[in-house]
Amino acid sequence: MSREAHSGAADVVVAGAGIAGTGAALAAAAAGASVIVLDGGTGASHLATGAVDVRPWSLARLADEPIDAGVRTVLDALDAYAVPDGGAAILTSAGVIRPARGHDRAILDVRGVRGRVGVVACRRPGWDAAWLAAAWNDARAPFALGAAFEPLDAAIVRYQDEEVLPEADFAARHDDSARLDWLAERLREAMARAGGIFAAIVLPPMLGVARARAGELARTLAVRAGEASALPGGPAGLRFEAARDRAFAVAGIARIAARVSAIGGPGGPIVCDDGRTFRAPAVVLATGGLLGGGLTYAPSEATMVAELPHEASPPLRLSVMAPVVLGAHGRPLESPGTLFGYSPEAVSWPFAREPLLEQAGVLTGFSSGEDQAPPDASPLFAAGDVAADVPRTFLAALASGTAAGEKAARRSR
Amino acid sequence: MTDAVDAVVIGGGINGTGVARDLTLRGLRVALFERNDLAFGASGNSSGMIHGGVRYLSRAPHVTETSCKDSGYIQRIAPHLLFRIPFLMPLANGPAARIGFELVDAYFRAYDDYQPYKRGELHCRLTPQEIAELEPGLVGETVGGVTFDEWGVDGVRLCVLNAVDAIERGATMQVGTTAESIRPLAEAERTAGAARYAVTARDRATGRIATVKARVVVNATGAWAPITAALGQLPEPAVRVRPGKGVHVVLDRRIGNYGILSEAIDGRQIFVYPWQNASLIGTTDDDYYGDLDDVRATSEEVRYLVQGIARVFPSIRLARPIATYGAVRPTLYAYGKSEDALSRDHRIVDHAARGAPGVYSMIGGKLASYRLFAQELCDLVAPRDFSVDAPCTTHTQPLPGGDHVPDAVALAAQYGVTPVAARRLVYRHGSRAIAIFDRMKEDARDRDVVCACEPVMEGEVRHAVRSELATSVQAVARRTRLGLGACGGMRCAARCGQIVAQELGRSPAFAAETALEFLEQSARSRVVALTPAQARQEALTAAHVRASLGEFP
Numbered sequence: 001m002s003r004e005a006h007s008g009a010a011d012v013v014v015a016g017a018g019i020a021g022t023g024a025a026l027a028a029a030a031a032g033a034s035v036i037v038l039d040g041g042t043g044a045s046h047l048a049t050g051a052v053d054v055r056p057w058s059l060a061r062l063a064d065e066p067i068d069a070g071v072r073t074v075l076d077a078l079d080a081y082a083v084p085d086g087g088a089a090i091l092t093s094a095g096v097i098r099p100a101r102g103h104d105r106a107i108l109d110v111r112g113v114r115g116r117v118g119v120v121a122c123r124r125p126g127w128d129a130a131w132l133a134a135a136w137n138d139a140r141a142p143f144a145l146g147a148a149f150e151p152l153d154a155a156i157v158r159y160q161d162e163e164v165l166p167e168a169d170f171a172a173r174h175d176d177s178a179r180l181d182w183l184a185e186r187l188r189e190a191m192a193r194a195g196g197i198f199a200a201i202v203l204p205p206m207l208g209v210a211r212a213r214a215g216e217l218a219r220t221l222a223v224r225a226g227e228a229s230a231l232p233g234g235p236a237g238l239r240f241e242a243a244r245d246r247a248f249a250v251a252g253i254a255r256i257a258a259r260v261s262a263i264g265g266p267g268g269p270i271v272c273d274d275g276r277t278f279r280a281p282a283v284v285l286a287t288g289g290l291l292g293g294g295l296t297y298a299p300s301e302a303t304m305v306a307e308l309p310h311e312a313s314p315p316l317r318l319s320v321m322a323p324v325v326l327g328a329h330g331r332p333l334e335s336p337g338t339l340f341g342y343s344p345e346a347v348s349w350p351f352a353r354e355p356l357l358e359q360a361g362v363l364t365g366f367s368s369g370e371d372q373a374p375p376d377a378s379p380l381f382a383a384g385d386v387a388a389d390v391p392r393t394f395l396a397a398l399a400s401g402t403a404a405g406e407k408a409a410r411r412s413r
Numbered sequence: 414m415t416d417a418v419d420a421v422v423i424g425g426g427i428n429g430t431g432v433a434r435d436l437t438l439r440g441l442r443v444a445l446f447e448r449n450d451l452a453f454g455a456s457g458n459s460s461g462m463i464h465g466g467v468r469y470l471s472r473a474p475h476v477t478e479t480s481c482k483d484s485g486y487i488q489r490i491a492p493h494l495l496f497r498i499p500f501l502m503p504l505a506n507g508p509a510a511r512i513g514f515e516l517v518d519a520y521f522r523a524y525d526d527y528q529p530y531k532r533g534e535l536h537c538r539l540t541p542q543e544i545a546e547l548e549p550g551l552v553g554e555t556v557g558g559v560t561f562d563e564w565g566v567d568g569v570r571l572c573v574l575n576a577v578d579a580i581e582r583g584a585t586m587q588v589g590t591t592a593e594s595i596r597p598l599a600e601a602e603r604t605a606g607a608a609r610y611a612v613t614a615r616d617r618a619t620g621r622i623a624t625v626k627a628r629v630v631v632n633a634t635g636a637w638a639p640i641t642a643a644l645g646q647l648p649e650p651a652v653r654v655r656p657g658k659g660v661h662v663v664l665d666r667r668i669g670n671y672g673i674l675s676e677a678i679d680g681r682q683i684f685v686y687p688w689q690n691a692s693l694i695g696t697t698d699d700d701y702y703g704d705l706d707d708v709r710a711t712s713e714e715v716r717y718l719v720q721g722i723a724r725v726f727p728s729i730r731l732a733r734p735i736a737t738y739g740a741v742r743p744t745l746y747a748y749g750k751s752e753d754a755l756s757r758d759h760r761i762v763d764h765a766a767r768g769a770p771g772v773y774s775m776i777g778g779k780l781a782s783y784r785l786f787a788q789e790l791c792d793l794v795a796p797r798d799f800s801v802d803a804p805c806t807t808h809t810q811p812l813p814g815g816d817h818v819p820d821a822v823a824l825a826a827q828y829g830v831t832p833v834a835a836r837r838l839v840y841r842h843g844s845r846a847i848a849i850f851d852r853m854k855e856d857a858r859d860r861d862v863v864c865a866c867e868p869v870m871e872g873e874v875r876h877a878v879r880s881e882l883a884t885s886v887q888a889v890a891r892r893t894r895l896g897l898g899a900c901g902g903m904r905c906a907a908r909c910g911q912i913v914a915q916e917l918g919r920s921p922a923f924a925a926e927t928a929l930e931f932l933e934q935s936a937r938s939r940v941v942a943l944t945p946a947q948a949r950q951e952a953l954t955a956a957h958v959r960a961s962l963g964e965f966p
Contacts (some may be wrong), residue, residue: 197466
């Protein structure tokens with residue numbers, strides 16, 4: 001270790017506390033490394049809707065994609081997700097049924113549900129139970145579902161402010177066991193009024209933020225119960241954070257709120273926006289997708305200068321000073337201005353059919369691990385959406401994170 | 414649709430709906446076909462100013478006069494829809510600046526003569542100190558400046574209100590329907606000597622074809638006018654426009670107290686002004702030869718505008734662009750002139766000279782003088798083709814909701830919604846907001862806010878579909894500004910799609926499809942103006958859309 005002042009040192013520093021960084025940190029810690037996680041703030045994992053995939057869901061069917069052992073270990077440590085054999089069928093609050101490899105435990109999986117499914121009808125923003133029931137009934141066919149959705153009137157909104165309360169806040173109220181009992185009571189009454197047996201109950205996103213309360217509710221009711229998947233900013237992202245923090249505490253991983261601004265060359269420091277520096281023999285870069293961290297979009301229009309520069313400056317900026325090549329279609333990008341190079345239109349709105357990160361050539365050499373890293377590079381391991389050639393999904397990010405964490409722990413010895 | 418009317422109007426922009434309303438008010442039966450949506454082109458994508466045409470004062474003062482007069486009339490018929498925009502024009506200090514200041518002062522003194530037509534304040538001459546006090550965000554040393562007064566309007570609403578009024582008075586209108594031919598009727602086909610043409614139009618969604626016979630056909634298709642005029646083997650008409658693309662950038666907040674005029678890098682005049690709860694930068698003017706159905710701002714155009722304004726108002730770079738829009742002006746044709754020097758006047762082309770009596774093309778024009786243009790056409794057509802002497806009443810008959818402006822705060826209390834939501838509803842609907850509120854009593858859900866940014870209530874979305882010819886999320890957004898917030902519609906598009914589908918009796922799959930279509934359009938309009946932090950959010954928005962609705966089509 002050098003004698004210069006720095007704010008922390010560990011065997012492995014992980015930049016990014018989304019699902020990829022979480023996987024890397026837990027895997028590295030499990031391999032015996034000391035780990036610091038630098039958390040730069042909200043990203044895709046925090047805005048998660050609660051369904052988790054290996055492949056983008058529009059490409060997936062209810063396939064039973066294998067989950068490797070390392071990923072299973074991390075999922076067990078998080079203790080928040082179900083990845084049932086054969087996958088899951090998730091109801092989205094936009095009225096779509098989507099296949100998923102797994103789900104946050106608060107979310108209802110309707111695969112295998114046979115019979116009446118009550119869609120709780122209540123005054124919540126954007127939640128129209130009659131419409132959703134009809135829409136989900138309409139969307140059943142490709143999934144061969146045995147569920148029949150119907151609205152179920154239930155007075156589950158207890159206070160008037162809850163008619164407009166954001167989903168996460170509403171969900172937080174159900175972390176309270178007494179409130180959850182009250183909810184169960186209302187649902188029991190509703191089912192009794194509606195007569196007959198229900199196979200499952202689907203609720204708006206509301207079943208807890210500290211933990212998923214669906215299991216508890218289902219046990220009380222003796223009926224399967226769970227949420228439809230939420231819009232971003234819903235409770236699923238908060239449940240991810242809570243699960244991560246519990247797992248970090250158990251594993252002794254320090255999570256520090258700081259945004260990485262630069263990672264130096266071989267053995268160089270990891271510098272944060274606030275000036276703090278960290279050192280580690282191995283670094284995992286898990287800062288999110290194209291525009292999420294590693295590579296930022298920085299058009300000169302956004303800078304506060306009197307006159308814009310005359311020459312075109314690249315609209316893309318790399319916040320990591322590692323030896324990476326910015327290029328397109330296999331060539332270095334010589335003038336990435338808007339007229340002659342990469343168009344911000346294409347960069348800023350990455351369609352699935354345009355693998356932009358891959359085309360830009362960013363960190364592709366790192367995606368499969370240390371073997372391909374340039375010889376003079378610091379041991380930098382890419383994980384999650386920052387790496388190329390992987391589907392940008394929750395479980396793929398977790399898998400690449402876990403692999404990067406294991407390799408980083410080995411390298412640090 | 415009835416199979417015989419007096420006049421077929423092609424084009425649902427401000428000229429087409431304005432003419433349809435005027436003809437209907439004179440007792441004539443009208444059918445209107447619009448290929449895309451009401452206010453789809455220049456009418457719904459202009460600066461939204463009922464301005465007095467101050468820039469035309471030296472070149473074409475009669476344009477200024479007619480514009481100012483009509484601004485006064487529009488205030489009378491739709492008082493709820495207009496808002497005052499005081500403009501400030503700072504003048505940079507430098508050599509000969511004093512003389513320049515005097516010239517500008519004199520110019521606006523001349524403009525003052527027209528202000529009484531539109532209830533405008535007279536211009537003020539400001540010292541540099543006064544400018545600094547009024548608009549602290551301005552930089553640079555000035556020799557002084559002037560203020561002058563203009564009025565803003567929601568161009569889409571103006572167009573929709575003209576359409577709704579015509580429909581309520583008996584006109585029929587079809588959106589998403591392309592007129593495909595204008596065929597002269599043979600003598601044998603003519604019944605009772607009335608109809609002279611058969612107009613065929615195809616519904617673009619269903620492919621269904623409708624044929625309507627009419628005595629008069631009005632081509633009010635703006636930049637599309639030459640294409641429309643060429644339909645049905647009409648002889649080569651003298652219908653030419655010089656299409657000029659203009660783009661605007663919408664910023665997320667009001668960044669100043671005044672509209673500010675500035676010069677772009679090429680010396681053209683551009684502006685930023687407070688536009689309802691946002692700010693608007695405009696505009697460009699470039700010849701356009703692309704697809705008229707798909708006009709979008711480019712990042713170069715955004716850069717041009719932002720750079721031009723930032724020279725005098727640097728803090729606009731801190732504001733967040735939330736949308737851009739582009740459209741094509743149907744400027745009068747001239748060869749060899751620069752775009753800026755083209756006339757903004759309008760002209761009626763009578764196809765009778767080319768062997769097609771009763772066919773008229775409306776060329777050119779401006780939002781601010783749409784009513785006069787419509788009146789000119791109807792004053793010609795009504796006596797000549799129909800022997801109808803009824804005078805024009807479009808300047809005295811209020812537009813729907815324009816009879817009085819109710820107190821929004823009182824309505825908010827009475828109907829239990831937030832004052833902001835009530836204020837927005839009253840802005841868009843005038844006295845008809847009361848009827849919309851009354852219908853909300855039937856279903857409490859109708860008072861729920863779909864789009865929190867604007868805000869738009871579910872009841873207003875239903876109203877747009879039921880009474881304003883909206884058939885998609887995009888069309889609802891056009892009429893209500895739904896989704897024009899920092900989130901780009903990511904939290905409201907799906908719900909809006911559900912309501913549209915419900916009202917139209919369409920499937921849940923249609924609901925998701927129309928929501929996705931809107932999100933894609935809206936994203937494409939934003940990406941050209943993104944700031945770095947926004948770019949990250951866009952990526953997350955895309956991820957979310959995929960997570961709950963599916964891939965973009």
